[in-house]
Amino acid sequence: VTVVVGAVVSTQSTGVPATHCSNNNGNPYTTVHATPVIAEKPYVVINSDNTFSIYVPNVEYNKVGPTTNYNNRRVIDFSNVFVANDSVSVDVINSKLSQGLHLLLTPGHYQLSDSIVIDRDNTIVLGIGFPTLASTNGAPVIRVGSVDGVRVAGILI
Secondary structure (H helix, E strand, C coil): CCCCCCCCCCEEEECCCCCEEEEECCEEEEEECCEEEECCCCEEEECCCCCEEEEEECCEEEECCCCCCCCCEEEEEHHHEEEECCCCCHHHHHHHHHCCCEEEECCCEEEECCCEEECCCCCEEEECCCCEEEECCCCCCEEECCCCCCEEECCEC
């Protein structure tokens, strides 16, 4: 139970079974029955043979309720992933991305002299431990070209 005195609270729920837009004890409360489009965050898993993969949940439409089908995903083997730390140059990162690898950024403070460039469909850039990306010259830290299906998650910009 949350009690707020002297403030306005606005609550919105998306993808829940009941649909209404009402006033809840003087506070606005909006419920949207279905989430029109959702692309959940990719995540790293350890397989039964002690190898790693990235699971990428498929895009879902008009979703109601929590995820129950964890097989509704694409699996990326780590042989197709470049794992970078903050001592790796942006030129090396971009070279690996241009070769078709996905990118996993480990914790650290990445000082980037140029943009990380994503020009391939369905590329995954995933940070673990909240890697921080900073530009040393004012350029955007990530530039996504005119491509589909790219997911960028788990990083601080």
